[in-house]
Amino acid sequence: MRGIAAVPSYVILQPTTLCNLDCRYCYLPLRAADQRMAPEVAEATAETVNDWAAAVPRFSVVWHGGEPLAAGTGHLGRLMAPFRGVEHHVQTNATLIDDEWCEFLQARQVRVGVSLDGPEVLSRQRTNRAGRPAYEQIMRGIAALRRHAIGFAALCVVSEPRPGLAADLYAFFLGLGCHALGINIEEREGVNARSNAHPPEAVVTFWAELAAAWRADPRIELREIEWTLRYLDAELSGCADELLPRQLDPIPVVAQDGRVVLLSPELAGFSDVHYGDFASGNVLDRPLSRIVADAAGSPAGWLAEYLHGVEACRTTCPYFGFCGGGHAANRYFEDGRFDGTQTEHCRNSKIRLLEGVLAHAREPVAGES
């Protein structure tokens, strides 16, 4: 069975378009504007989500931005209130986290993901609206999390993957105390038009060295390396075909105004002469369950084109078993369409990742001749 599932495993909500930072690689078009989600949008979303959550052991609601905490504790609390039986997540730049926010997060058992690019020298592109690095503010927020014993994952953007970087980067996050780490090679996406083409050998070596660093001290769940190892384990065990879901998770993103974009949160807020606003509907007009089921049952427009693109990947790319097909937003923002195949993002974050881990595995183990 292929295509898009009619029921997701989680939803993403945008409580505000605003971000208090202005990172140089950010893809968000409206991050300077404080367009907040109305409580009616959250209530309409919850009508469907609560039913979905009741049917499964676990269901996640992810609050993503902009900077979700820029909505303030009062407003974010009102938006969360209608949801029942879900796990809340926030992905935050941590700059606004203080004792009050920690109490808010603890009271609602919110899972926290922090965005940070490594030690100060590597975090200079995470800047405030005055163009100054936000590193100290971020670290103050993380200190508050630690003071309150709130566990957190970290997401790190790497703009220039290169040899000699990974060990220091991994050591920093070990010291930071996060329980998990994801590495995002900078993407050409949204309003970020910077090139993401890199010398292949530099990227492969970056991943190989990251694999070596993790192997030496695997206390952190290191998303890219461990997922690759999980795939390699499954391939060696002859069960790689069981690793991936039968159908794409629709991952509905509910924008602050109620519009629903499937599959790629990065497309929310954009429009195109050919594809329109990428939205499949609005929760203020139709139930979310209906929007998702209709779009999944009869994919049209860019969704249909994207599914053709996935099948093109399946038939042409030797890495499909690992990758599963290039992501919709990467295809669109790199190629201007959804039915292309290999993107720079594929090369940086999938192909060279797999090759990097394999390259590390071929290295002689210390102490062996």
Added chain:
Amino acid sequence: MRESLWLESPEPESNHDGSTERTDVADRIRGAGDGLRALVGEARRTWLARAEAGRPGAVGAPGGPGWRPFEDAFPTFYQFTNKPR
């Protein structure tokens, strides 16, 4: 050393039109030497140790009961799991 590692496993120059001769990645993995099997074995032991450690916390907390070691760490994990077989 890194250069030689890279040259052993070049990515295809292009597969946009399907005309490039494809390397069978799965075959290459299955044919990899003991180094890969040792690495995967270490990873398995790490995952087992984490599960057994069962860090304290509520259901679904990191390392605790119900914790899904890959899917739960990141709200944006779909970048790796959301792909059709």
